[in-house]
Amino acid sequence: MGLFDRFRKKTEEEEFFHAIESKDYVTVVKLGKALISKYPNSISIVNSYSDALIKLGKKKEAIEVLLNFTEEKIREEYFDVAVAMLKKVLRIDPFEIRALKLLISVYRKKGLFYEAFKTLEEAYWRFLYAGKSTSTIKSLLENFIEGELHPLFFEKFAEILKAEENSEDAYTNYILAGNLYMNLKNYKSALRAFLKAREIKRTTNLDKQILDVVVNEDGRKDVVLKLIIDNSSDFDFLKYLISVFKTADKLSFLKQIIENISDPKIKFFLSAMIEFELGEVENGLEFMEKLKFLDKEAYNKLLAVVSLKYPGYSDILKVEETTLPDPEDILEVLEQAIDVPVEIQSSFNEIEEFEKEKSKDIDKEVKNLELDGSKYISMAEAMLGLGQFDKAIENARKALMYEDLFFRASILLATTLKMKGNLREALDFLVDILNTEKLTEDEKAKLKKLLGEVYEDMGNEEKALIWYKEAYKTLREPELKCKIDELEKKAS
Secondary structure (H helix, E strand, O other), X not given: OHHHHHHOOOOHHHHHHHHHHOOOHHHHHHHHHHHHHHOOOOHHHHHHHHHHHHHOOXXXXXXXXXXXXXXXXXXXXXXXXXXXXXXHHHHHOXXXXXXXXXXXXXXXXXXXXXXXXXXXXXXXXXXXXXXXXXXXXXXXXXXXXXXXXXXXXXXXXXXXXXXXXXXXHHHHHHHHHHHHHHHOOOXXXXXXXXXXXXXXXXXXXXXXXXXXXXXXXXXXXXXXXXXXXXXXXXXXXXXXXXXXXXXXXXXHHHHHHHOOOOOHHHHHHHHHHHHHHOOOHHHHHHHHXXXXXXXXXXXXXXXXXXXXXXXXXXXOOOOOOXXXXXXXXXXXXXHHHHOOOOOOOOOOOOOOOOOOOXXXXXXXXHHHHHHOOHHHHHHHHHHHHOOOHHHHHHHHHXXXXXXXXXXXXXXXXXXXXXXXXXXXXXXXXXXXXXXXXXXXXXXXXXXXXXHHHHHHHOOOHHHHHHHHHHHHHHHOOHHHHHHHHHHHHXXX
8 A cells, every 4th residue: 555655646735735845836836826726715725825926036926816815705704814814915015005905994894993093004104114105005094084083093193194294184183183082081182182283283272172171180280370371361261261170160279270370460360260259259359459450451351250240249349440559569469479389380291192002992982982973073073173164064963863962062063053154054953953852951041042142143133132031041141141231232
């Protein structure tokens, strides 16, 4: 039997594997093509055949064999086999676009969104450092992050755009990242994204968004202080600052920050507002008295707000004429303000670096953002802030489909339509949803207030007044009462 076997003609398979062992690559290639047709699912034959082609300098042909085999495995949903093959192709040729596209599609099918993005990101830098065109990779990245929303993807894409000196698009992507992080309640990362956007361009709206984040990040006193200093002449911003910290029940924390302000005018202005909000009226009056010596204009602005909130003090609170106080009084007030701690810097500390990403968490968050509609509300808010009204409207309409987001999306949609000048459309939308059962009385009141604003923009102050009064029955906002009084005065 052994003698017979010695003289028996070897099969193609035996010759093929013998050629592999003896490194006879010519024979491996010669037999491999036929064996692939005979055994189309054999990974070992495909691997050995493609390896032999590479040894013979036929790299393109080897890649073609591997990619054709991989595409068949993808159709059969053998995704793990496909990933292994595609990684092999990219080791052979790191710039093979077809393999890259297939690998991304497989990762998405498997729900491995972080791996997909990381693969594209690494490919971008690989192409860039090799001096190759990155346009295709950028297009793949853009398509990917539009389909699989996650703030980390937008933030890292912004890094790429910033490196290319495309500041405008980098800014947009940082803003989108910050809004998405906010919806995930990842305030540390949201702050990082917004501060990076602020390095490119500072706007009042962005600074307000940063306040909304930093009120949840108690450790960043430096950020709050810098925002106060940079917006010290913006009365509306300072009012917004107080309202944010009041809503979060953190006015005491804000008081600690204000103690570190060296500018006496800002210090007394904010201290007075905080004391009034805390119900410490006497303390508030004391700070107002100090402010009166330094800046009559600021005093009178604060006076208007305080008088509205505390009408019982109208006899004490009087608008001051612009007469100069005694120099001794000014010096005494300044001495009280200058003695401040120096533990807080007046500029941002170094922006936090990326934390080590947890791919499983990111994959889960991508799915959750899709399921609960957070991605649409985040996109709408970001686009409104960027003045891209059409995209804001598109995403707000999508967010309306999610019950938990209905009110928020309604406010966004109506506000955007109003800002775009589509007043009739905003009006019709608000009227249609006003009696929706899913809305609370407070939410309905806020929509009525917005309805009044739309009527006012349309020049119909009579109807604006009606809706403002309806809203005020529930909201009891001093600013709204001031608006009502103003319109009533004009009407009479």
